Amino acid sequence: MSIALKNIVLVVQATWSGESLDAVVETVSIDSRSLQNSSHTLFFALVGPNNDAHTYIKDLVHSGVKNFVVQYIPEGCAGKANFLVVQNTLTALQDFAAYYRSTFHFPVLGITGSNGKTIVKEWLNFLLSPDFNVIRSPKSYNSQVGVPLSVVAINEKHNLGIFEAGISTVQEMAQLQKVIQPTIGVLTNIGTSHDEGFVNLEQKIKQKLLLFEHVSVLIYQKNKVVDQCLDPAIQVFSWSFEDPKASVFIFKKQTDAQGTLIEYRYKQNNAAFKIPFQDNASIENAISCLMVLLHFNYDSTLISSRLALLFPVEMRLKLKDGINNCTLIDDSYSSDFQSLKIALDFLESQKKLENKTVILSDIFQSGLSNEVLYAKVAQLILSNNIHRVIGIGHTISEFKDRFQNCITFADTAAFIDNFETLEFANETILVKGARSFEFEQIVSLLEEKTHETVLEINLNAISHNLNFFKSKLQPKVKIMVMVKAFGYGNGGLEIANLLQHHKVDYLGVAFADEGIALKNGGIELPIMVLNPENSSFSAIIHHQLEPEIYCLKGLHAFLKIAKQKNLQHFPIHIKLDTGMHRLGFEKEAIPELIATLKGNPHVKVQSILSHLATSDDLVHRDFTISQINLFETLSSRIILELENHPIRHILNTSGISNYPDAQYNMVRLGIGLYGVSNDPLEQKYLENVGTLKSVISQIRTIAPGQSVGYGRKFMAQSTTNVATIPIGYADGISRGWGNGVGFVIIKNKKATIIGSICMDMLMVDVTAIDCREGDAVVIFGEKPTVSYLAKKLKTIPYEILTSISQRVKRVFYR
Template identity: 50%
Template sequence: MEYRVAQICKIVKGELLQGAEDRPVTHLLSDSRKLIYPAVSLFIPIVGTHRDGHQYIGELYEKGVRCFLTSRAIPAGEYPEAAFIRVKDTLRALQMLTAWHRQQFHIPVIGITGSNGKTVVKEWIYQLLESDYNIVRSPKSYNSQIGVPLSVWQMQPEHELAVFEAGISMPGEMAHIESIIRPTIGIFTNIGEAHNEGFLNVRQKINEKLVLFTRTEVLIYCKDYPELNECILQFHNHIRRKASDPEKSQRLLTWSARHEADLRVISIDKNENHTRIDALYEGQPVYIRIPFTDDGSIENAIHCWCLLLWLGTPETIIRERMEGLTNIAMRLELKQAVNNCSLINDSYNSDLGSLVIALDFLQQQQQHATRTVILSDILQSGKRDAELYEAVARLLEQKGVNRLIGIGKSISREKNSFLGIAGLQCVFFDSTEAFAEQFRHLSFQNETILLKGARVFAFERISRMLEQKVHQTVLEINLSALVHNLKQYQSLLRPSTRMMVMVKAFSYGSGSYEIASLLQFHQVDYLAVAYADEGVELRRAGITLPVMVMNPEPGTFDAIIQWQLEPEIYSLQMLDLFEQELKKPDIREFPIHIKLDTGMHRLGFEPQHLETLSGLLRRSPHLRVKSVFSHLAASEDPQQDDFTRQQGELFLRMSDTLQKALPYTFLRHIANSAAIERHPDLQLDMVRLGIGLHGLSQPGGPLHEKLHNVSTLRTTVSQLKKIPPGDTVGYGRQGKAPGGMTIATVAIGYADGYIRRLGNGRGHMLVQEQLAPVIGNVCMDMLMLDVSAIPEVQEGDEVIVFGPDLPISRLAEWAGTIPYEIMTGISQRVKRVYFQE
């Protein structure tokens, strides 16, 4: 649908500061990095605690955007061709606009909330009903105060059913979301511990979420959560009392495995890979079979079953479609691929909304200059093919895609939409089988490949062909958790405080350029590496952020200069050597960082050096100090707080001496991850975030319960053996089996980074969610676990070395070390898989 500036101005109760009233708007933009349609986009600058979207107005104007909301004054004449609508609060204006848009539609709208399962239920509803309705739904898990409005804005006249999920993290938020979604059908999935920190108790959280269903015709939920059931009954009675005709007001549609309900579950029978669920509905026996056996999937499926019953779907169709449900991939995965390629695997569905998200993720990756998209037909878009693939072509052009491999009859028919794009190589195949036949004739080398396909195209076959073959041990890095942790630390900073993030030592074992690309996308201010070669690797991978080198060596000064890295200078000798290197080509004002020793006594200038240092810096035309910093020795330890304060005071005195000597200002920073949490007075101009980014924090700190686990190290059971009484296990015969035991050999050893000290019962791993001790010495490429107490274990089973349920800090305790050593010791031969939820 197309809106005009004057109409939007009226809807949001704004003031048109300047510009044409008749400019068209079809797209909303809240993130400057996700611009696709500049000529018809309205930019809504969101004002956050650490970043103000208004700062990107100039950049977007240069890129062709001509319609803006603003809560700031606009300098006269600076943007002569733009239309500006002044509002008090840009986020509220976004919500008002999309709420008005929602009211133009009179179709069934399903609203989903709860603690878990929202996205799966939404996607399964789509799978179950896509052949009956033209459906619009939230992309991925767009369920926030910003995500919900952007989801609802997708509604178009051709849509016949809408499915939106909603999440909140604090009281009062759901009222805004309800006015935007205005669901006619409600589903409350369950209640759990997620986001509890924003609420007084579980009942308050339930009641806040129930606001979403104030105007629904029906509310579907499970009666087996006692507090949820009690709160819903009270909410429902309140709705009925307020209704003019209580008999026609909101209906409750309940299900239960324990109590009387509209859908009374009689039995749940699990076999190897299916579950049969028998129930009574309106007194009649009904059943479904689903291809899952876990309790979460069973609960999600029953919610969907209730919806289909409410919609009057025939039982035979319900059973047929339920049995065809497929897994919902909740993440985008980034893996190593053949011939030095990177592979982004998003092959579970293909629609326009999720394609935009996947292309954004592709654009974040800077390690390869060439970007390839392997794309199937897009199903159920609601658009005519010509219009749909023209929009896809514009997306590929906007995101800088170099090659398109289209698979499917529809995209192949519309290939002319793509052939006219300058610099885009195209090849098309009617089917995945046709692509596979020609695979060896297609060159894939030094590029990032996005695999994006509807499930019916079975792109997992293509994924297997492209993935680099490595052994079974995998380190998974959750990029969404990493971004969450970054934002948690940013939330503790003053708006003026900048952030430097440490990506030294292969980013604590997580991977250098992959993590750096994400940090660059999220606009941190600085990166720091240990050695120049790490910085050169980042530059070669397309990282343009300022990079500080903490351990520069004279032999690498030429590389530092060539690749525009910024060295830490910690001695007069090093200062002189680096300046001499700059004098040869007469380079002026090269950025450096001055390290002060305030008590760590590792590297840095001491107080007696400051006078000489000040004079040299003041006189040198070749050097410019970008920052002055120091290291805290024990900021995490409450018993050392007096010493930390002493370090802070000494740093301020020393840096003041340097500042008075120089005719320009520089940044000052001393706070590390622990100090960001525990010593807010030491934020200064910039902080350095390291281990905290990866979810490790001191117990008792303000973020300890809020940080998310980032890394999970997985391996597999290679073989099971029964060991007779009296035999031994492993090198040196250190593992004793006095009474006999069952051992599992797993595919990880000290060459992968599993410390030998964890052998002989000190270390444990999770098998079938149970702890199994390491038996005997750790070998180079494998080790053995005592699984005698886990009778159901099988060869090929997954083994968790560390992760959310077995924290890396616990491994460090067993090994008598610190988590840093465990993380940085994971060998680079261990495959890294990056994923974004």
């Protein structure tokens, strides 16, 4: 995004006051706490029932923010920044987003309905991402604020949008339609959510259908009430379980323990697909996804293969084991009337324990007076047969008498102080609170402490490996350590802190956000960003990162910003392409590169670098030598012309060992730090850094002829003891490691993985191992090593390490 302030003034119909209308806006923010706020941020000071962002403007001006959309200029701020004064900042945000959306011309799916919006959106992103660069709403950003914030994240690389829109009353959808401007509509299930905001069901449907006024096609489940509300001019693509006249007729669904088989007819042809779900909501959501794929002309075979891989979308409401035989429902990050109803429905479905307790904070964003709101909440609690209510917050405490068997506390701290007196046992507990109440502390107290799947990181081993490679360096040669991709999957900030302690010279990251996270975490070492996008240059400058520049377009873009900011000798790194043919200036571009840089006061060439394609394979030694020679020629020419003495570096981990004469002024240490080498002799001197561990969740015995896992890929030939381990491909374990190929270590013995690896778990044969539920399991570490897994899976250790999901807890130890 790069939009002149003078254009935005017209878009939001503002009165301007300030320094310069020529200022350029690159990002939009509504959060005064965001560390990404900069001089090119446009801050919308939203006003809500409990907060007025105008109160934070003075601090934002002091921190360097220059551009604001406001309803009034706060006292003492006039003349210190650019202010666009409007009647309503929320409307201005929406108008700005609508303008920004209109500058892009690719297909956009608009999704609305009562239920299933977020799941359908996330599934469609998964299903379509192999073929499109998708921009979608983050999480459940479907509100009057969330939708515009989602839309302004579009960039030039996207060629498909998926945005969800949620409304709770009339006159909301028309504004969201202007912002999203969908070309394809998807209407999900119409239920009773938000009914109180509408006169009747027909009004609610008509309001939701406003999103689709200008779509080329509307995808929906054929329904008489919806059909009556539809504009006849809208082209529809419908599906139905009952009406054969629908575009797609679902004529059979069959559910078993593995999921649901769905058979359908489209254009006189029958086809089928299977999903790993049995519930009706998931079935309907999957069919909505099917319809989109059909609209995009995917063939039935590809549709079937992709839908079979659908996964549960983790929502905020989670079921956990609690202390003292309790069941815990964790909905500790939101507190509004509508989501309370959903949570109570979920609570009611848990019939394991008779007694039910609700821990509830003050409720926000209801649109009702407190008197009306808490009368409704009390009635809702009563109708759900809740035995005990624990209210936390000043407002709910004022309405304590509305509830039966209710105790209240002023804040979370007071609850924690009295925790031992509350006696939680043999009950289902719903914990529901606004984020500001930090109810995660309550969940931590109530949650049963169990073993977890963890990646243990040995910091001593990292120190050892660093010193091993340092010992190979010539005197005064600097070392840059790569901590990109979350420290090769091991944990970026923690490892960066250790490297800072060891006083390495540079850190390397792939993208700006990785470097920003390190800087925000207190890292003071210089950080080079290897693959900076032009849109990130302002953030790079703001956080004092150092960009790698690899093409003339990127150089001119950076110099433009550097000139605007009046930078002096800002450090940049020039990447040369010596044969990798991935990124970098080629030989032909060197004269223009030199001409552009020569005499430019805004930047300083801090280093010149290139990358070796085959430093780990001595079969290609001649090619590597040719790369080094070309690097010498090109870099020497640049140095001579610029009369500068930058750092030069071309060696990676393998290069340090195999080409010691090309160390120049600095080397870049990557995978070697994490204990992996391509040289078997060198590997002996490195220490293992990461050990991926889990536990046995359950052990069962199956008879001959019984199967394990999806697709029945494993069939027992004899009585077999099967252990289930809570780690799967969503955690980074390749599905290719299943079905007898791979193994884990239990009690120092190999346990073969049987059946297909699931999203969140895998199963192993423990017939010959004396083990129990809760016993430790090693997936990789000293044995099997990451290199062993990579060899068997015909990949590289980098992929194994970086594939470990960040949902796997990292535990660092010395």
